[in-house]
Amino acid sequence: MSTYPASTAARDQWIIAQRPDRNHLDPLRPYAFLVEDERSAENEIVPVATIFLTNRECPFRCVMCDLWKNTLTTTVPTGAIPAQIQYALSQLPPSRQIKLYNAGSFFDPQAIPPEDYAAIATQTVHFERVIVECHPSLANQRCLQFKSNLTGKLEVAMGLETAHPEVLTQLNKRMTLDQFKRAADFLQQNEIALRVFILVQPPFMREEESLEWAARSLDFAFNSGATAATLIPTRAGNGAMEHLQIIGQFSPPKLSTLEAAANYGLTLNRGRVFTDLWDAKPTCPHCGPQRIERLHQMNLHQTILAPIECSTCEGRT
Numbered sequence: 001m002s003t004y005p006a007s008t009a010a011r012d013q014w015i016i017a018q019r020p021d022r023n024h025l026d027p028l029r030p031y032a033f034l035v036e037d038e039r040s041a042e043n044e045i046v047p048v049a050t051i052f053l054t055n056r057e058c059p060f061r062c063v064m065c066d067l068w069k070n071t072l073t074t075t076v077p078t079g080a081i082p083a084q085i086q087y088a089l090s091q092l093p094p095s096r097q098i099k100l101y102n103a104g105s106f107f108d109p110q111a112i113p114p115e116d117y118a119a120i121a122t123q124t125v126h127f128e129r130v131i132v133e134c135h136p137s138l139a140n141q142r143c144l145q146f147k148s149n150l151t152g153k154l155e156v157a158m159g160l161e162t163a164h165p166e167v168l169t170q171l172n173k174r175m176t177l178d179q180f181k182r183a184a185d186f187l188q189q190n191e192i193a194l195r196v197f198i199l200v201q202p203p204f205m206r207e208e209e210s211l212e213w214a215a216r217s218l219d220f221a222f223n224s225g226a227t228a229a230t231l232i233p234t235r236a237g238n239g240a241m242e243h244l245q246i247i248g249q250f251s252p253p254k255l256s257t258l259e260a261a262a263n264y265g266l267t268l269n270r271g272r273v274f275t276d277l278w279d280a281k282p283t284c285p286h287c288g289p290q291r292i293e294r295l296h297q298m299n300l301h302q303t304i305l306a307p308i309e310c311s312t313c314e315g316r317t
Contacts, residue, residue, distance in 0.1 A: 011172045027054055027077070030084040034092075036050070038299070041227055046128075048096070049097070049098045049127075050098075051085055052070065053084055053103075055111040055112060056108075057103075058105060062171055064202060064203060066237045071103050078115045085120060097131065100132050106134050117149050128153065129152050133197075134158055143156065155228075157230075159196075160198055160217060161202060164205065164217075184226070187225070193227050201253035201257060210253055215265075227271045229273050233275075254316070255282055255291055255292070259291065262304075284312055284313040
């Protein structure tokens with residue numbers, strides 16, 4: 001069983017070597033779309049459309065990322081992204097905000113052709129807010145170019161992942177905390193809202209320190225001007241993470257750790273704090289579903305709810 005390499009170039013090769021096959025996708029169709037309620041920056045519960053765009057894979061090789069499974073190996077032609085958005089909106093009920101997530105960076109010109117910005121803005125003219133995702137190194141003038149076309153507000157989601165500097169380096173994200181802060185400052189200076197993604201118990205972090213670093217990461221996010229932070233329980237599923245799990249360098253977080261991190265974030269009262277429940281897997285069959293529903297309600301109402309009592313696991317799972 002091979003160990004995790006020390007250099008960035010070797011890590012890139014190692015991560016790719018662990019991968020299973022990617023999914024086959026149509027460049028004229030998004031690979032998924034949905035509408036769900038979310039607490040807005042204006043403190044309302046609003047319907048938000050999310051369109052998962054099909055485009056070229058992100059150039060970064062983060063060790064924990066499994067989003068590449070739903071990407072292409074080539075750049076989509078001009079007009080393909082607007083076609084995907086049009087298709088999804090024709091299938092979805094009305095919404096007030098829209099997330100255009102592309103398994104990478106919206107402002108990577110190899111993923112989303114800048115020639116499509118005007119058409120995308122026209123398609124999203126009726127939305128109060130357009131939310132996209134981007135690697136901090138690509139938060140640049142293209143953000144302003146896209147923003148200038150919009151009638152609604154622009155929000156950019158960036159992955160901080162963790163404020164632990166050594167772990168951040170090992171994640172192979174090719175980003176430092178200082179680079180993240182500079183990108184956040186750029187967004188704030190240009191009146192672009194910032195949403196931050198935080199991993200709970202990323203690889204290379206011991207379970208006993210994961211809550212402390214989730215809290216420190218929330219502090220760093222809000223100190224950087226974030227108006228919202230999403231706590232993501234780190235998961236396997238991309239080949240590399242399973243390998244790290246076998247050699248003892250990764251274990252998924254307990255639901256209790258995610259709950260404690262959410263409680264901490266909401267106690268700060270510095271911005272919205274969400275827990276990503278997309279792949280949450282309760283280990284206790286007696287209390288797990290109720291605990292996940294509790295977190296869902298905390299997402300919506302942005303308040304800490306009474307914990308779920310369980311005589312079986314006593315909330316330790």
